[in-house]
Amino acid sequence: MSLASPAQESRRKPSIEAIVALTRDSMGEVNRMILAMAGSNVALIPEIAEHLISSGGKRLRPMLTIASALACGYRGGDAHVKLAASVEFMHTATLLHDDVVDESDLRRGRKTARTIWGNQASVLVGDFLLGQAFKTMVEVGSLTALDILSRASAVIAEGEVWQLSASKKLTTTEADYLGVIEAKTAALFAAAAEVGPVIANAGPDLRAAMHAYGLNLGRAFQLADDVLDYRGSTAALGKNIGDDFREGKITLPVILAHARGSEAERRFWREALEENRNDDGALAEACRLLDRHGALEATVARARGFGDAAFRAASQLPRSEIREALLEVVEFSIDRIN
């Protein structure tokens, strides 16, 4: 089947309600674990952690760990809870450092930690969260899970450095860019989903399937975000429309419009993204050019392709409510573009 027409699959709009409902109990434990891991006598740590925790993120990554463990038959212990909380801390640490590197003032519509507490605290508290993540995942005692998550940690950081090197460079190719989002976003989705079958003692087929599910869901998710940055509403996006544009971020829509553009249009993109001529007029022009070359539609098509791959991978799970919920997450991640 294809995700090209999700409306044919179901009359209601795809949502994450099903996965939220099915993981609610475990996610309650994850939240308690997160609060415990953020505990410290150094007051600044729980203060900043509380700001991040209460920021209204969807907690999609830890939810993937919980759901994939349950879908693979994990029962009993708290390994899924500890790994899920560790995954969320890895993600939160990355956000803290990202906001410093990108000099971002808003995230999910709220002031970033660096705006309130400064860059120094953001760097160091990020390091603390990462340390707590590793400590907690070591407690689980699965060397395979540790291998998966520690590799992801190195890959994510490598992707961040790559993105910094490539930032504002319109010579970035589509292949380059897909490499970056695989490292920056998809690697953690893949690791979060893959540790589920590992702690459930499922076979290598399910492990490979959940890895592929997470990887392709992550790719689709990021490409959808890239489209939303030019077409979403601030409320849905939790950041401002055109943030990527103003930060000179080279995302897939831009790469495609630039490649398909005239010489004059390429000059526009260079001036806008490499030389920061990015006022509201320039943003409007960028949207016109993206539209002229079908760059957003082409990006959506690629997101759907990755979504299809994620869908096929999760279809290998044994039939269950939670499998259906994981499949719906894929539809949701792409449907939110509309």
Next chain:
Amino acid sequence: MSLASPAQESRRKPSIEAIVALTRDSMGEVNRMILAMAGSNVALIPEIAEHLISSGGKRLRPMLTIASALACGYRGGDAHVKLAASVEFMHTATLLHDDVVDESDLRRGRKTARTIWGNQASVLVGDFLLGQAFKTMVEVGSLTALDILSRASAVIAEGEVWQLSASKKLTTTEADYLGVIEAKTAALFAAAAEVGPVIANAGPDLRAAMHAYGLNLGRAFQLADDVLDYRGSTAALGKNIGDDFREGKITLPVILAHARGSEAERRFWREALEENRNDDGALAEACRLLDRHGALEATVARARGFGDAAFRAASQLPRSEIREALLEVVEFSIDRIN
């Protein structure tokens, strides 16, 4: 025995030559491992790593891991090399982030990475090195070693945040300060030494002994550094005399001189450290006050006390050349103050 008069122990000046010689072969492997771990297609990573690797640090922490493993009878595999390289990467990542947080321009007499490549690259490459460290220590496959090192990682970061919160606050007590250096410096020394007996399958007594050795050596080392910042030479220190003073760092000598000072002197310390009135005249006055209250001597005495504890701990190792070398490192760490 006491370290109070090392001259009575041996006519020559204590040095790290013996431990360097005895760990030379393994440290060669550690260096190759470090280069491999710093490898990446993202050119910025090996560039920055090379700058750090060639900076002429003593590599004391990985040397402790190698020496403590060998002293406890470890033979054969490369677990000690992988853990030593991981320890060095944990340390290097901390330095990269520290220099960003402290806005330092010089380290060991050379420009810091942030001065050459910027804060953004320093934050992200630090994250990469930490990720590589975890990945490499997971490869060793010892959950006990992972537990020790991941705990140290969280403790170090917590200490850094604590120090940031307490920075420029003269209300910091001696006990507070000892807590900070235990977290910031001594915890990694302790972990580096403790994983040696773990991979050598030594018993719990040697594990506790090497932990105590590293912890107390680290405390002594940091206090000696604090004294050197007011009394050393730039060449020996690898940073400028008075750096701590100009950065408003509250170290033990300052805490003691402040506590023992008159009301007027306390006002001087507040203006100098909390309000940045720290020109060369102020530095000279600070040195006079430290001298008047015997603050440097009192700090040295505390360093010697920790050195004695480290010495007693390592004395529990089986007799060997490498044990003697570990004992000499303790003497060296304090003797360099003179």
